[in-house]
Amino acid sequence: MPSIRIPTPLRSYVGGQNEVHVQGLTVAQALDSLTSQHPSLRPHLFSDAGELRAFVNLFLDESNVKDLQGLATPLSEADRLTLIPSIAGG
Amino acid sequence: MLPELSHHEILRYSRHLLIPEVGLDGQRKLKAASVLVIGTGGLGSPVALYLAAAGVGHIGLVDYDVVDSSNLQRQVIHGTAGVGQLKVDSARQRMLDLNPGIEVTVYNEPFTSDNAMRIARDYDILIDGTDNFPTRYLTNDVCVMLGKPNVYGSIYRFDGQVSVFDASRGPCYRCLFPEPPPPGLVPSCAEGGVLGVLPGTIGTLQATEALKLILGIGEPLIGKLMLYNALDMSFEFVRLKKNPHCKVCSAQPEITELIDYEAFCGVPGHDHEEGSAGKEWDITAPELAQRLKQGNHLRLLDVREPHELEISHLEGAQLIPLGQLAARLSELDSAEEIVLFCKGGTRSARALELLASAGFRKVKNLKGGINAWAREVDPSLPVY
Numbered sequence: 506m507p508s509i510r511i512p513t514p515l516r517s518y519v520g521g522q523n524e525v526h527v528q529g530l531t532v533a534q535a536l537d538s539l540t541s542q543h544p545s546l547r548p549h550l551f552s553d554a555g556e557l558r559a560f561v562n563l564f565l566d567e568s569n570v571k572d573l574q575g576l577a578t579p580l581s582e583a584d585r586l587t588l589i590p591s592i593a594g595g
Numbered sequence: 596m597l598p599e600l601s602h603h604e605i606l607r608y609s610r611h612l613l614i615p616e617v618g619l620d621g622q623r624k625l626k627a628a629s630v631l632v633i634g635t636g637g638l639g640s641p642v643a644l645y646l647a648a649a650g651v652g653h654i655g656l657v658d659y660d661v662v663d664s665s666n667l668q669r670q671v672i673h674g675t676a677g678v679g680q681l682k683v684d685s686a687r688q689r690m691l692d693l694n695p696g697i698e699v700t701v702y703n704e705p706f707t708s709d710n711a712m713r714i715a716r717d718y719d720i721l722i723d724g725t726d727n728f729p730t731r732y733l734t735n736d737v738c739v740m741l742g743k744p745n746v747y748g749s750i751y752r753f754d755g756q757v758s759v760f761d762a763s764r765g766p767c768y769r770c771l772f773p774e775p776p777p778p779g780l781v782p783s784c785a786e787g788g789v790l791g792v793l794p795g796t797i798g799t800l801q802a803t804e805a806l807k808l809i810l811g812i813g814e815p816l817i818g819k820l821m822l823y824n825a826l827d828m829s830f831e832f833v834r835l836k837k838n839p840h841c842k843v844c845s846a847q848p849e850i851t852e853l854i855d856y857e858a859f860c861g862v863p864g865h866d867h868e869e870g871s872a873g874k875e876w877d878i879t880a881p882e883l884a885q886r887l888k889q890g891n892h893l894r895l896l897d898v899r900e901p902h903e904l905e906i907s908h909l910e911g912a913q914l915i916p917l918g919q920l921a922a923r924l925s926e927l928d929s930a931e932e933i934v935l936f937c938k939g940g941t942r943s944a945r946a947l948e949l950l951a952s953a954g955f956r957k958v959k960n961l962k963g964g965i966n967a968w969a970r971e972v973d974p975s976l977p978v979y
Contacts, residue, residue: 513754513824514781517918523827545922549780559774564833572836587831589822591772592751594784594866595638595726595794 507580509539510587518546524585532563533576535586550588562589597623598652604696608650616812622650628809629653631718633706633734635686636660637784637794638724638748638801640672645802647690647697651809654690655718657702658682660865665979669791705864706730708853711737720805722746724798726784726866728775729856733864735760735768736853739844744808744815748801751781753790755797755823758816758835759804762844765818770838778861779945785866786941793825876947878934878959880971894933897965898946903938907965907976917942920949929955936961936968938979 506526511519519525520543527538536557540547550561557563563570564587570578580586600608600622611617611625628651632639635658646654660682662673670682677685683701690699702714706725715721715737723734723745731749738745744761747768760767800821807813822831842849857864878886886893895912897904898920915923917937927933933955935943940963947960961968969976 512822513752513826514787523824545918558776560772560776562771567832567834569833569836587822587833589756589771589820589833590751590754590781591728591776592749592754592756592781593726593728593731594750594787594789595634595636595724595748 506582507535507584507586509535510585512588512590512592514590514592515546515549515588518549519543530580531576532565532570532578532580532586535580536563536576560591563587564589598626599623600626604650607694607696611649617810621810621812624809624811625650625806626652628720629655629718630720630722630805630809631655631657631715632722632724633657633730634724634726635670635672635682636666636724636726637669637750637789637791638798639686639722640670641795641798642722642724642748642802642805643686643690644672644693645799646805647694647699649802649806650694651697651805653698653700653718655700655702655714656683656686657704657706657714658686659703659705669789669794671795706733707864708733708856711853712741715741715743718743720744720746720808722748722801722805724748724801727864728860728862729864731768732775732859733853733856736843736850738762739767739769740851740853744817746801746804746808748794748797750789750793750797751784752787753793753825755793755825757797757800757804757821757823758819759808761815761817762837766835766837767841767844769843770841771820771835773838773842775860775862783866785939790825796823796825876944876958876960877962879962880968883934883959883961883968884972892932894927894931896927896933896935896946897937898935898942899937899965906979907969909936909965909968912936917946920946924950924953927955929957932957932959934959934961937964939964939966 508524508526510524527535529535529538608622611622630651632643635656662677662680662685664678672689673685681703683703687699687701721738739762747758747760749756807815818835820833820835897912897914898917900916935946937943943960947958950958966978969978
């Protein structure tokens with residue numbers, strides 16, 4: 506089962522977990538699985554029109570999925586996605 | 596021509612001179628170098644201290660703030676005696692105590708589109724140690740336009756990020772984050788808090804990258820982003836690519852001069868807590884105390900997190916954390932007069948916008964939050 510690593514700013518929306526196991530054969534399905542398990546996370550990742558927000562970066566291993574096949578990027582069972590938040594503290 | 600080192604300097608930097616990758620020539624490069632540190636807070640503190648100690652010849656500091664005692668949990672360049680002093684002066688004093696042989700230029704002003712080019716022009720490297728999105732986009736664009744590397748670091752609670760954005764050799768900050776998150780989605784450190792040692796970890800990594808760039812050694816974090824999580828004690832790296840459509844660093848950039856970054860991000864260029872809602876929504880702490888004393892029926896709604904109640908609370912207030920408010924509107928009665936509050940007024944201002952857009956009309960925001968109540972009405976409560 507693929508997993509998605511959740512950064513601190515978003516952990517309160519997934520019950521404090523640092524990683525959530527998801528189902529799906531593509532990045533889109535994995536995100537769908539994530540947000541149906543944790544609906545309050547949805548507005549943080551997707552716009553009202555249902556598009557992935559421009560400041561949300563999702564990496565598969567070392568690569569930004571935008572540089573792969575975007576939401577259609579295929580996933581295997583052992584894959585781990587990492588959500589990279591935009592943070593500004595200093 | 597690199598400057599010579601005096602005997603005194605040779606002794607001071609002897610541990611550097613012993614490393615073949617630095618040596619006499621490297622130390623002379625450090626002496627000839629100039630670095631501008633934007634922000635002398637959590638990140639700027641270790642950056643400025645280590646660059647000063649390393650003998651970077653000219654260091655510029657930009658900050659307009661004064662030292663507050665709530666800074667000292669992480670901003671280790673400042674001390675208790677410096678509370679109330681300008682941060683740039685407090686930092687400069689400490690740096691020159693550490694190393695009187697360097698030059699420290701201070702800019703006691705916010706870094707803005709009006710002064711950024713003038714200030715940054717004379718420096719080789721910029722270090723982004725700011726605490727807000729507008730100044731981060733500004734720092735990035737200045738670096739792209741002036742062709743200088745931007746040593747980036749950013750923190751939140753237990754998470755940190757580090758990279759070197761050098762548009763001439765790799766991606767810039769905008770390639771990764773083309774747009775800022777909408778206002779309010781990502782809490783600042785003043786609202787969300789930060790582990791005090793976290794900026795120490797991230798800032799020292801930024802200082803390391805700056806020294807490597809000056810010395811021309813090792814592999815700089817260009818085209819890579821380091822992600823640190825203190826709870827997991829994980830350091831991860833991802834690869835960043837230049838965005839061929841980047842608005843500022845692509846071949847045909849859309850942005851060719853500095854813009855209004857506060858308007859672009861929709862938030863002010865600082866991390867102070869203050870209510871953003873209009874004044875007509877505000878109620879001051881003394882006004883609220885007066886209304887309560889008169890026996891007015893008011894619903895006090897605390898939108899902070901549950902763990903903050905242990906620090907201070909108002910008698911009779913109902914708690915609904917901001918993050919849960921949208922889902923719990925049914926617990927509120929729009930016919931009742933509601934006074935919202937948080938720590939300093941920022942979260943309650945957002946709660947007010949949320950309630951107003953849901954049709955609530957009789958809502959007020961306690962100006963300055965429970966901290967203002969503690970200062971102006973009930974000094975038995977602590978300010979935090």
